[in-house]
Amino acid sequence: MLYKIPKSFINELLSNTNIVDIISSKIKTIKRGKNYYSICPFHNEKTPSFSISFEKQFYYCFGCHVHGNAIDFLINYEKMNFLESIKELSSLNGMKIPNSKIINKKYYKKKKLYDTLKKISLIYKNNIYKKKNKNVTKYLKTRKINKKSIETFSIGYSNNLKIIKNYYIKKNKKFIKNLIKSGILYKNTNNTIYNRFVERIMFPIKNLKGEINGFGGRTIFNKVPKYLNSPETIIFKKKENLYGLFETYKNNRKPIKKLLIVEGYFDVITLFQNKIKYAISILGTSINEKIIKKLFNITNTIICCYDGDDAGKKASWKTLKISLAYIEDNKILKFIFLPKGEDPDSIIKKEGHKKFLLRIKNAIPMSKFLFTKLLKNNKLSNPEEKTKFSIQVKNIIEKIPGKIIKFFLKKNLIKKLGISKVKNIKLQNKKKKKKKI
Incomplete structure (x- = not known):
């Protein structure tokens, strides 16, 4: 039942709640002075920057700047909706949610x-x-x-x-x-x-x-x-769901370091049996922007491991293009290309856990896949081919929001085109003109 809950009740509920107890029951915390600290559960870090204040009944991360009260924490950490977080805190405090006539059918x-x-x-x-x-x-x-x-x-x-x-x-x-x-x-x-x-x-x-x-x-x-x-x-909604996401979320520490995208139910289950408990499967449909956005909200690293066939290669390229708009400087996209006729389920049964982990470790970065794919049918043997290649890569790079990754991709493009010498010539010409003047 979804109520319109009075603000007075929410304020009373928060005043009766100890945020330190709520968060400490979910993640490991250490007391330093007045506050409690922990490794932030919402981003990857080595030094604890997640601060919990008993006095203010508030949490704040100095790394990713996430903040809020006990309700916000349950919503963001436990993936509860607003009503579920209210119910959870009401139950813990022995408080009854007041009745309301407004019900969401x-x-x-x-x-x-x-x-x-x-x-x-x-x-x-x-x-x-x-x-x-x-x-x-x-x-x-x-x-x-x-x-x-x-x-x-x-x-x-x-x-x-x-x-x-x-x-x-x-x-x-x-x-x-x-x-x-x-x-x-x-x-x-x-x-x-x-x-x-x-x-x-x-x-x-x-x-x-x-x-x-x-x-x-x-x-x-x-x-x-x-x-x-x-x-x-x-x-x-088929296009918005992923198989194995709950099991992955349940069996990994937060934040989840990486997610492996595969194509089938048995891929997820077999990988799980082989101690790779971060595989998720698309539901017989191609990946889309909503899924990429959802996954990058859960982790900073996505690794795609599609079947070893032409459809799998096409799916990888499509994933790259769709993901461009979400490649921030802290977001990583990689690809594993399996031998022809293999899928994650079959290959891990043949090779075993350790060899599959090597495949994950050696996954191809987005940047390498991008240049390899576009250079496949372009030898850059003449100005026309170089121009075509340059336009293709530049159009892709411009879609990426991350400034640092964008800078290095442009640098890589210049290297591939071999135009650094041309720049030097231009500089030399300018210097000569200055001398004449």
Whole structure:
């Protein structure tokens, strides 16, 4: 329930809250004089510059300048919304949120769908271990997915619709309606209800709070399509979601040092099993600006590791172009190019954990990929080719907001074009003219 909460209550709540206790329960703090200090959870640093004042009930980072009260901290650190942070602090202080007549209907609708998907996910999980679904566990074994991963990622199986329908229609007809609204079930023109994901392994897609907002389904038979995602709903937007983001966020210290973008569900899970717990997958769609922006808000380093095929190479180049507008001086974009026919899932099974870590370590920086790609069909053998190359690179460089990286890219361009000598000649000519005068 979303209330319009009176300011007087918020002020009272903050006055009853000890911000030091709230933050110290989430991150390690050290007392120095009157204040408490910590490594900032919102940016990478080695020396603690994150200050928490008991007197002012306020936090401030001298490095990235992030600041706020206890509510702000819960919103930024725990990824809660405003109401959730109020509820959290109210619960800790034993205070009751005052009633209000203003209620957000959209919040109610979303909550119902989140609850519905949580319930259906439990049904899917239970299906995995049923005797009649042995072919599912057999398939997961062939993919070398262990029980721990099944639990961590809440992997399940969607079987016959009748089992869901017959069980729940007697107890709760609203549940069936919500399954339709969430896209799990759908009606045809004759009002017959069908299971969208029948006979598919189910991968819950979660937001940063761990709420399931959609599913990815993989057939274990020869059905088309091989992979199927939830349709668009009020809680699920395919282009804005990433698989494995919640698990990554949960299993890494904040701020997260790096994120590895891959293409598939099994890529994420297999990497996770091999102790690489910062892989996330796009949902069968090309990357977009919203995703890049979201990821750069979580980390300063993004590494792309797409499949070793032509589509993977095209996806890498597209990612580079889309990311340009977000390349600040502290933001890093790198690329891993896998051998032909390989993907992260297959290559780590062949090479093992250590060799894959080397691939991550040796990932190609954005700048190197940029020049390599543009020079591929341009030998710079004549002024026309150099002009074309120069225009291409300059158009790309101008889109980058980071001043330092922009400076070095321009310097690299000059080097590639070999025009430093021309500049020297111009300088010499100017000097000669001055002498004559």
